[in-house]
Amino acid sequence: MKKNKCPIPTVDIIIEITRKNGQEGIILIKRKNPPHGWALPGGFVDVGESLEEAAVREAKEETSLDIKLKNQFHTYSDPKRDPRKHTISTVYVATAQGRPRAQDDALDIRIFTQEEINFPLAFDHKKILADYFNQINEYY
Numbered sequence: 001m002k003k004n005k006c007p008i009p010t011v012d013i014i015i016e017i018t019r020k021n022g023q024e025g026i027i028l029i030k031r032k033n034p035p036h037g038w039a040l041p042g043g044f045v046d047v048g049e050s051l052e053e054a055a056v057r058e059a060k061e062e063t064s065l066d067i068k069l070k071n072q073f074h075t076y077s078d079p080k081r082d083p084r085k086h087t088i089s090t091v092y093v094a095t096a097q098g099r100p101r102a103q104d105d106a107l108d109i110r111i112f113t114q115e116e117i118n119f120p121l122a123f124d125h126k127k128i129l130a131d132y133f134n135q136i137n138e139y140y
Contacts, residue, residue: 007077007086011055012042012125014093014132015067017100019111026129027100029062030108031122035083039122040129042089043105055092063109064101067094074131081124091128 015027028038041062045054052069059067073091081087102109114133120126 007079007088009045009051010042010082010087010089011045011051011058012040012076012089012091012128013055013059013067014040014073014091014129015059015063015065015100016070016093016095017065017097017111023113025111025113025116027063027065027096028110028112028117028121029102029106030110032105032107035122037120037122038125040091040125041106044087051090052092055090055094059094059096061104062102062106063096064103065096065098067096069094074128076124076128078124089123091132093132 016024017027018024027041029041031037031039041059043058045051055069056067059065070093073093075088075090077088079086081089100109100111117129
């Protein structure tokens with residue numbers, strides 16, 4: 001891992017969406033750039049941009065969707081969460097309507113239910129989603 005003077009802020013977005021068949025799921029993108037694999041939409045916060053603005057922008061760039069942020073979910077700061085450099089990710093939960101389309105850094109895009117996510121994810125996104133689904137399942 002390359003050493004930086006300070007960790008780099010990033011955002012990840014758990015986008016809740018309903019499939020055509022009425023089944024609820026979340027959006028994952030297949031990354032075009034290393035580290036490859038399926039991941040939550042997200043990315044780096046630009047200078048002069050708030051975390052919320054970055055989340056909305058990254059979601060639009062990677063999914064073509066206009067999202068509505070519901071809440072800030074959690075912050076993940078394990079120095080090894082990103083193999084490229086030390087990042088700190090603030091995760092948001094959002095909703096969206098429409099048909100997602102892979103754009104920008106996304107090679108593919110799909111809507112998955114909790115049960116369908118039975119494969120490795122990039123970064124620490126498996127942990128993020130485990131925390132999210134645990135919270136959802138406790139609530140209902």
